[in-house]
Amino acid sequence: MAKEAAGRARPGRAPAPADRRGRPRQAEVARLAGVSQATVSLVLSGRDIATGRPISAPTRAKVLDAARSLGYVPDPAASRLAAARNNLLGVFSFTATFPTDVRHSYYPFLVGVEQEAAAQGYDLVLFTGSSTGGAGAGGTGALNRVRLADGCLFLGRHAPSDELSRLVADGFPVVHVGRHDEPEGLAWVGADYVSASREVVTALAGLGHRRVLLVREDDDAPASADRERGFLDGLAASGLPGGPDAVFRSGDPRRDLTADRVRAWLADGVSAFVAEETDTGAAWRALRAAVDAAGLDCPGQVSLALLGSPPADLADGPVPMGFDIPRPALGAEAVRLLAARIGGGPAAGTLVACAFRPGTTAGPPATP
Amino acid sequence: MAKEAAGRARPGRAPAPADRRGRPRQAEVARLAGVSQATVSLVLSGRDIATGRPISAPTRAKVLDAARSLGYVPDPAASRLAAARNNLLGVFSFTATFPTDVRHSYYPFLVGVEQEAAAQGYDLVLFTGSSTGGAGAGGTGALNRVRLADGCLFLGRHAPSDELSRLVADGFPVVHVGRHDEPEGLAWVGADYVSASREVVTALAGLGHRRVLLVREDDDAPASADRERGFLDGLAASGLPGGPDAVFRSGDPRRDLTADRVRAWLADGVSAFVAEETDTGAAWRALRAAVDAAGLDCPGQVSLALLGSPPADLADGPVPMGFDIPRPALGAEAVRLLAARIGGGPAAGTLVACAFRPGTTAGPPATP
DNA sequence: CGCTCGTGTTAATGCGCATTACCTCATGCG
């Protein structure tokens, strides 16, 4: 380990990368200002003040002038390597580029992310799931580029947990959007579907409905489970009948949910229907179609509610009672959490409340 | 400059960043494999073979095994710093996140970019123009993060040329999409609007039209100018009357382009109209509206053509004669160009041909 | 007047990886 004295030849890298040619480095700034590179770093990062070892005003000015005249800009890769941070936040979405249908749900989210990131002094870098280039020996390279940033947000359900776990295990700050408790120690933010769903049911009960039915699809996403749980909680809290009879589950609502069926339910005392929200909105569409086919007046003869926001193409129709996921707020919260993690905070999970939406599809039950 | 012998205390960084904790480095792999870090680097990068200094099979295997068992993944920041490359390609769009209206034009482009990038062994990183966080001393920081990648594609017209010039001057590989000759030495790819527009006119002339009118909006984007030039070229090449009378320019086509006006033109011998394509599609919409209002049969009594693709919301209507910008091809070409630049190639500009689209809105002129 | 404190600045070091000059053997050849 002893330092070789001298006299040895010098191995090492090639003379000049020819590539970086023009960009001035801190060393150049230092030379021009007549100070050391360390001083340049201290001044430019403002660390001198923060650490209580201020650089004198004249020196400061010299450095800043030199930096400006040379047009110095820091190398983000070097910053990250040296300080383990470069004020960049990654956002990873597991979809090829930005597919049409997904965009609608991600866009408002990204708005919140961007605002909060700016507020926290971070810049954004986006990654997408596809591009499986030649990088990374083996398949383990896909998620690796996120290490360029100080931390990363993950969107979407298709996160390969093993790779994510790897990042988490390495202590890389990660926040997953949409609850995903699986990997231990993974921080996440999610919408509080349970409370929101409960609130919808409570509202219907408040209007006087005594039997409410949930229409849901056949997938087992956590989001669906949460909605059902909230729904049942709401029934119980309002003293309404719950149990399996209160939930209609179908793999193909469009087929199974007929007008006759709806009429039968009505005859049986059901006066309100609640549909879960999914990507396709199949449950909601089927419910509306069946009610229409049965020739029922919506707020008048039967009340409807949607546990979420209506699909974009139905935006023109009547506003359903239900709730809106506060996507921008979710994004902002995710950024706050991530910033906290980067700062060394714990890997917490946070639920964000949804906004109740009265809508125009629910009213008092019909009096036969 | 002489190396200090020894005995001095050691300044330097703090003991352990506590942050990177888990991630194994090449040094760990080397220790486990019983070789040097250099050997690990050589094996993992495949440089040993490329440089004709092969590492023996047994050693190779030991290294690969060790790397696999430790789950080694390279640090992209360190790679970039050391080798000036990490196989990452940046894509910068000067719009806040991914706005709705812009998406339609960027998405197909990104598809091409992604495919070609994968083919060339690159991964993608996306940047957006807004996020003006706290990074970068001064305002010059916005574009700086692209230096994380080996090179960067720039989309959109709103590129601040000064910052772009800066990157170019520094020798950073940059390719702008959509011609943008301004900064000297800036590589670009663009669609060949001139040739495509000329082709449309030629097609109309071939159908027998003797007077053709271009309807354009009042902006002065290069794309508009190119289209007009191609249009006029086409007229000239077909021996048709050109000059100012062949172009109708309006700041508000919806207002200025009336049914009466169209009738007057027809009476004056005009039998075909060509609209330029813009973000809003205002010229095309106005043209269609006026023709409808005049009660004219489109392929029968008057021929129409659009110098580009119809807006998304008109996708259902009749397919207009015109041309399609080969956005995926454009993206792919941009990536090829960028890869070439990263490899040390020159900063060239490339025009990509557009595909002629016969459509159903043009036919032989009516015989009065 | 010698010493302890501040203050301001710098030298030295490392982050993790790529690169390359050189070193060590085992062979081949005259």
Place this chain on the structure above:
DNA sequence: CGCATGAGGTAATGCGCATTAACACGAGCG
């Protein structure tokens, strides 16, 4: 048998920046 040769590896170095122990120099103090 001695030396050139090549195969196989390794030590040392740097990329650009952040960090920190240590140094230089005055001022304040007993």
